[in-house]
Each structure stands twice: as structure tokens, then as C-alpha cells.
Amino acid sequence: MRAILLIGLLIISASSLATVYRWVDENGKVHYSDEPKANAEAVDLNQNTQNSMTINTPPQASVTPKETTQVSYTVTIISPQEEATIRDNNGDISVDVSVAPKLPKGAKMILLVDGVAATEPQTSTTFQLKGIFRGEHNIVVNVVAQSGKVLASSSPRKVFLHQASVFGPAKKSR
Incomplete structure (x- = not known):
């Protein structure tokens, strides 16, 4: 049964390779047919029938690379x-910062x-620390660019946080 099916498919595929005919009618219109x-x-049809196309690109103007001036942030x-x-029993500290020149687009401070890192990156110059x-x-x-590159850092600032203790000196009883 499989052999008969295979032979039938081969005969059908061979007949699909019919010859293609081309002619021009009395009006000059080109026609194609298998009859x-x-x-x-x-x-x-054994010739290369693939379409080929060339794309003409306009000549590119010579582009000089922009000089990247390294900006120094303070x-x-x-x-x-x-x-x-x-002195804060809750452990809250407010930190104010100055940046010069203005931060570039996308840059943030940490x-x-x-x-x-005690806070999320932000553009505000005031940080609120808690706990x-x-x-x-x-x-x-x-100061960090979008790429993660550190553009500038402040000098370290040493601070002391004092919290009152419930364990004070022992009181003398009378």
C-alpha cells in the first residue's frame, strides 16, 4: 500500500513540472501559461530567477567625532x-548636599x-536617614551615571549619633 502511494506521489510531482509558455498578444501584452x-x-525556468536589487545609499558626510569634554563634578x-x-533617639539624620555643576540627565546621587548604600538613588540634594x-x-x-559609573564622590564626613539610654547611672536610695 505504501509503495503504491509513493509511486502515485512521484507521478503527480513529475507532472507538476510542466513547461511554461510565454507569448505576446496583438495588443502587446505578455502572457504566461502552461498550455x-x-x-x-x-x-x-532553470535560469536564475531570483530577484536582485541594489540599494544606492547616499554618500555619508564625514562626521568628526564630538570631543567629549570630561566634566568635573564637585x-x-x-x-x-x-x-x-x-542627638536623636530614633536614629534619624538629615544630610544636605551641594553638587556643581548641575547633574547630567539620568544621573543620580547615592x-x-x-x-x-543607605538610600535609593535620587536627584534631590536632601537625604533623610532613619533608624x-x-x-x-x-x-x-x-554621583552615579545611568550606566552605573561613579562620576564624583564627596569627601567622607564623620558624624556621631547619640541616643539617650534607659540604662542611666544607678540612683542611690535613702
Whole structure:
């Protein structure tokens, strides 16, 4: 059964390779058909029938690369002052920063406390820290481009956070 089916498919595929005829009618219109007509000639389809196209591109003007001037940013922590003692039982610290010149588009600032990012990157020059533990801390602000490259850093600022303790000196009883 399979052999008969295979032979039938081969016969059908061989008959589909019919000759194509081309002729021009009395109005000058070109026609193609698989049936021969008067004044028709056989078209050889074994030729390369792929379309080829060339694209003419306009000449490109010589483009000189822009000189990338490296902008030097200055980041300064305005407050708190160096070695300031901040008294806050909740551990809240406000940090104000100055940046010159203006930040480029997409650049943000990150506040690092003891070398760890303490806030999300932001464009605001005021940082609000919450829940900082008492003791000595070093604060640094980095200006970071969208690519993650650090464009500038402030000098480290040492601050002390003081929190009142419930464990005060023992009171003498009378």
C-alpha cells in the first residue's frame, strides 16, 4: 500500500513540472501559461530567477567625532558638619548636599553610610536617614551615571549619633 502511494506521489510531482509558455498578444501584452498557444515560446525556468536589487545609499558626510569634554563634578556635604554629634533617639539624620555643576540627565546621587548604600538613588540634594544606630558613622555621597559609573564622590564626613539610654547611672536610695 505504501509503495503504491509513493509511486502515485512521484507521478503527480513529475507532472507538476510542466513547461511554461510565454507569448505576446496583438495588443502587446505578455502572457504566461502552461498550455501552448500560437506564437508561444517555452520559458526555461532553470535560469536564475531570483530577484536582485541594489540599494544606492547616499554618500555619508564625514562626521568628526564630538570631543567629549570630561566634566568635573564637585559634591560637598553641607550638613551635618564634620565630627558633629547628632542627638536623636530614633536614629534619624538629615544630610544636605551641594553638587556643581548641575547633574547630567539620568544621573543620580547615592548616600553611603559606612560604605553601604543607605538610600535609593535620587536627584534631590536632601537625604533623610532613619533608624541609624548610635555611634560613629562615615557618610559619603556618590554621583552615579545611568550606566552605573561613579562620576564624583564627596569627601567622607564623620558624624556621631547619640541616643539617650534607659540604662542611666544607678540612683542611690535613702
